[in-house]
Amino acid sequence: xxxxxxxxxxxxxxxxxxxxxxxxxxxxxxxxxxxxxxxxxxxxxxxxxxxxxxxxxxxxxxxxxxxxxxxxxxxxxxxxxxxxxxxxxxxxxxxxxxxxxxxxxxxxxxxxxxxxxxxxxxxxxxxxxxxxxxxxxxxxxxxxxxxxxxxxxxxxxxxxxxxxxxxxxxxxxxxxxxxxxxxxxxxxxxxxxxxxxxxxxxxxxxxxxxxxxxxxxxxxxxxxxxxxxxxxxxxxxxxxxxxxx
Amino acid sequence: xxxxxxxxxxxxxxxxxxxxxxxxxxxxxxxxxxxxxxxxxxxxxxxxxxxxxxxxxxxxxxxxxxxxxxxxxxxxxxxxxxxxxxxxxxxxxxxxxxxxxxxxxxxxxxxxxxxxxxxxxxxxxxxxxxxxxxxxxxxxxxxxxxxxxxxxxxxxxxxxxxxxxxxxxxxxxxxxxxxxxxxxxxxxxxxxxxxxxxxxxxxxxxxxxxxxxxxxxxxxxxxxxxxxxxxxxxxxxxxxxxxxxxxxxxxxxxxxxxxxxxxxxxxxxxxxxxxxxxxxxxxxxxxxxxxxxxxxxxxxxxxxxxxxx
Numbered sequence: 001x002x003x004x005x006x007x008x009x010x011x012x013x014x015x016x017x018x019x020x021x022x023x024x025x026x027x028x029x030x031x032x033x034x035x036x037x038x039x040x041x042x043x044x045x046x047x048x049x050x051x052x053x054x055x056x057x058x059x060x061x062x063x064x065x066x067x068x069x070x071x072x073x074x075x076x077x078x079x080x081x082x083x084x085x086x087x088x089x090x091x092x093x094x095x096x097x098x099x100x101x102x103x104x105x106x107x108x109x110x111x112x113x114x115x116x117x118x119x120x121x122x123x124x125x126x127x128x129x130x131x132x133x134x135x136x137x138x139x140x141x142x143x144x145x146x147x148x149x150x151x152x153x154x155x156x157x158x159x160x161x162x163x164x165x166x167x168x169x170x171x172x173x174x175x176x177x178x179x180x181x182x183x184x185x186x187x188x189x190x191x192x193x194x195x196x197x198x199x200x201x202x203x204x205x206x207x208x209x210x211x212x213x214x215x216x217x218x219x220x221x222x223x224x225x226x227x228x229x230x231x232x233x234x235x236x237x238x239x240x241x242x243x244x245x
Numbered sequence: 246x247x248x249x250x251x252x253x254x255x256x257x258x259x260x261x262x263x264x265x266x267x268x269x270x271x272x273x274x275x276x277x278x279x280x281x282x283x284x285x286x287x288x289x290x291x292x293x294x295x296x297x298x299x300x301x302x303x304x305x306x307x308x309x310x311x312x313x314x315x316x317x318x319x320x321x322x323x324x325x326x327x328x329x330x331x332x333x334x335x336x337x338x339x340x341x342x343x344x345x346x347x348x349x350x351x352x353x354x355x356x357x358x359x360x361x362x363x364x365x366x367x368x369x370x371x372x373x374x375x376x377x378x379x380x381x382x383x384x385x386x387x388x389x390x391x392x393x394x395x396x397x398x399x400x401x402x403x404x405x406x407x408x409x410x411x412x413x414x415x416x417x418x419x420x421x422x423x424x425x426x427x428x429x430x431x432x433x434x435x436x437x438x439x440x441x442x443x444x445x446x447x448x449x450x451x452x453x454x455x456x457x458x459x460x461x462x463x464x465x466x467x468x469x470x471x472x473x474x475x476x477x478x479x480x481x482x483x484x485x486x487x488x489x490x491x492x493x494x495x496x497x498x499x500x501x502x503x504x505x506x507x508x509x510x511x512x513x514x515x516x517x518x519x520x521x522x523x524x525x526x527x528x529x530x531x532x533x534x535x536x537x538x539x540x541x542x543x544x545x546x547x548x549x550x551x552x553x554x
Contacts, residue, residue, distance in 0.1 A: 008526060015536035016547045018527055021463040025481035028548045029488065032455070035546055092485060105485060115487055119505060120495055122449045131495045136486035136502075 009035040024100050030092050033107065037114045041079050042086040042093040043103075049080040061087055061111045071129050072110050073141050087111070088139045090146060096167045096193075103167070104146035107132075108139040143178035168192040168202075168209035170220065182207035189220040199224060201236065212236065260288050265414045271336050279334070282422060285414055289343055290334035291424040292375075296410050302326035302384065311440040311504070319542075320432040322512065323390050323402050324383040324471055329410035331369060331377045331425070345369035347379045349392055350409045351402040362401050364393040366413070379410065396466045403467050403512045406431050434541040435471055437478055439507025443500055450494060452505040454544035455482065458535060460517030460551035467512045473550060474510035482506060509541040517551050527553060 007027050009017040014035040019028060033039040040062045049057065057079040058064045064084055066074035072087025086094070087110035090103035107115065112132035113125060120128065132138045139146070145163035163172035163180040170190035172180040183206065190209035192200045201218040202211040217224040217231035217238050225231050225238035232239045260269050260283035269288035270278040281290040298321060303314050314325070321327060335343055348366040352359050369377035381392035392408075393399035402408060411419050411426035419426070443452060457474035459465040465473065483489040483503060490502040515538070521528035535547045 010532060014532060015545060016532040016549055018531070018553065019548050019550050021465065021550050021552055025477050025479075026485070027481075028455075028477045028546075029481045029485045031548075032482075032488075032546050036453070107485065107487075112487060116495065119451055119453075119487070119502070120449065121451070123495055127495065131492075132487070135492045136490050138486060 007031045020100075022100075026092060026102055026105055027100055030095070030102060033093055033111060033115065037111070037118050039093055039111050039114060041095070042088075042091055042108075042111075043095050044077050044079065044081045046080050049083070054080070054083070058084055060114050061093060061108070068110060068141075070141065071113075072108065088141070089144050090163070091139050104139055106137055106139050106146065109133045109141065112136055112138045140178075144180040145172070145174035145178055163207075164190070164204075164209065165207035166192070166209060168204075171204035171207050171209055180207065189218045191218060191221050191224070260284070260286050262286050265416070265418055266420050271334065274337050281334070282420065282425075284412070284420075285344055285346075287339075287343055288336060291412075291422060292332040292334060294329065294331050294410060294412070294425055294427045296321070296327055296329050296408065296427055296429050299326040299328050299380065299382075306384075310436075310438045312436060313441060316441060317436065319434050319436060320430055321408075322383075322432045322435050323392050323399060323408070323467070324435045324512075326384055327381045327392065327408075329369075329379040329381075329427070330372070331379075331412065333375050333377075335375055340375050341371050341373075343369075343371075343375070343377060345377050345379075345412060346415065347410060347412045349379075349381055350411065351393075351398070351407055352405045353401045361409075362398055364398050364402060364408075365391065390468070396468065399467050400514070402431065403433060403514070406433065432540065433512040434539075435474070435510040435512060436541075437474055437508040437510060440500065440504050443504070446500070447497070450497070450505075452507070453546065454507045454509060454542060455546045455548065456509040456511055456539055456541045456544040458511045458513075458515065458539060458547055458549045460515050460549060462517050462552040463550040464552075465514075465550055467514075470512065470550065471510050474508065474548075477548065478508045482508075509544065511540045511547075513540055515549075522553070525553065527551075 007019045007023055009031045017031040017035050039060060040057045042061060054064060062078035062084050066085045068074050068087050074085045075089050076085060078084035078086035088108035091108040092102045092105055093111055094103040096103055109129055109132040113128040116128040116131060133140055162169045163174050168190045170188055171185050172182045174180055185204045188204045190202055190204045192209050192211060200211045201215040202209045215236035217236055219231045219233040228241055229238040230241040264283045267283045269281045269283045271281045271288055271290055272278055279290055281288045298314050306314050329347055331345060346368050349364040351362050351364060353362050354360055367379060369379045372378045383390035383392055393402055407428060408431045409428040413419050457470055459470040487502040488506055493499055493501055520531050535549045539547055
């Protein structure tokens with residue numbers, strides 16, 4: 001059974017996908033990847049997995065060795081922590097922090113090709129992969145982030161397209177060819193979303209968000225203070241906002 | 246011509262208000278008198294009442310949703326744009342002038358406890374000649390069918406699977422005359438989008454159906470599951486390749502990948518409260534139950550909304 005706390009499906013053979021009532025519209029697509037094409041989660045969902053059962057999660061979009069060749073990037077970590085490889089850093093099969101959000105709204109070319117295999121049974125994998133790579137909108141090898149204009153844009157904090165090394169926001173900028181630029185963001189404020197909508201704040205260093213325990217808000221992410229308050233840019237505490245009266 | 250009217254001979258083209266429902270006579274152009282029924286002070290000869298798809302909705306559906314409602318095997322559903330159509334004969338010179346009121350209704354309960362539930366009342370509009378229509382728009386504007394004026398009544402219609410339309414007089418009287426009423430079975434399956442059978446599709450290419458369903462734990466009403474099904478289709482599947490791609494299927498000129506996926510919504514509210522739960526998730530029986538019991542055509546994927554995830 002594959003899934004997270006918002007939905008799940010049996011991979012490959014399942015005709016039913018169970019969706020939590022409060023899910024994003026991309027979530028059924030993620031679960032359909034499990035049910036239709038036997039894709040597995042490309043994020044780390046387990047700390048360990050008995051080696052004799054690891055075949056359950058490897059084979060298609062998750063491999064026990066870096067064997068994607070030209071079809072994928074061999075990114076470490078796929079379903080099991082510190083184990084297995086996935087074809088791309090971001091994709092719709094990579095949920096962020098086991099939540100309802102995904103690191104991209106597209107499948108990578110490997111996953112796309114396996115979905116096409118359920119549609120078009122006679123074509124070679126090479127043909128299917130080329131179709132996904134050349135003609136369909138997928139995360140291609142070498143692509144680090146999704147460069148759509150509105151992905152991960154935060155209300156009130158127009159950060160545009162964001163990418164990072166730790167799933168925080170504000171530490172990287174996705175270029176038009178899908179590469180992350182981290183260095184330009186060093187020192188910028190960043191936000192890390194925890195479970196149940198809690199936020200932690202800090203500043204960026206080479207793509208990761210160095211959290212500052214005493215920061216309760218970020219001036220850059222203006223929504224982080226209650227109404228009629230603003231974030232003091234020095235103390236990072238919420239203070240009354242006289243301009244809101 | 247002898248006419249067995251139950252009232253006196255003066256009732257030719259005339260109907261005092263107190264005689265609603267009684268027989269009356271209509272003098273035809275050739276002088277013949279035919280039997281009509283008194284209705285709101287009009288003598289009308291009712292020919293037929295029927296519930297049909299709104300013709301403009303049929304055309305829009307062909308263009309926008311890629312299927313022909315008149316060819317599909319599924320019955321009409323509460324989210325379709327429907328018309329209750331009455332055809333009648335009116336006295337010469339009065340064609341198209343009839344003032345008709347009617348209502349859509351369904352039932353609540355079963356057997357001897359079954360009671361009629363009025364869903365929507367209103368006036369008929371003239372269509373052409375002596376035909377009149379009473380509208381119920383179900384699909385326009387999303388999941389807000391006007392066939393039932395409350396969410397509770399819509400649920401009753403979904404549950405009963407029976408939709409009626411009947412003429413009613415100003416003082417609320419309905420007639421026994423079967424030509425002034427009609428009842429139809431309705432489907433719990435709403436077809437959202439996707440082409441009819443794809444002719445010429447090679448056997449080695451598969452097309453799939455995706456159905457949204459609701460469990461009682463989700464607390465979704467019928468409108469919400471339709472809204473959710475549409476949202477998942479438009480903002481989910483059809484934004485993600487290959488499900489949303491307009492590219493032709495590899496090796497073919499048509500169809501596109503997008504056209505290989507059809508979308509449905511099952512309106513039935515499934516009681517998932519006592520389903521087996523294993524490790525916070527529904528057990529295997531739930532998987533087979535969902536795909537076995539759907540009211541929609543066999544689907545490859547059933548997205549079943551509930552509160553367990």
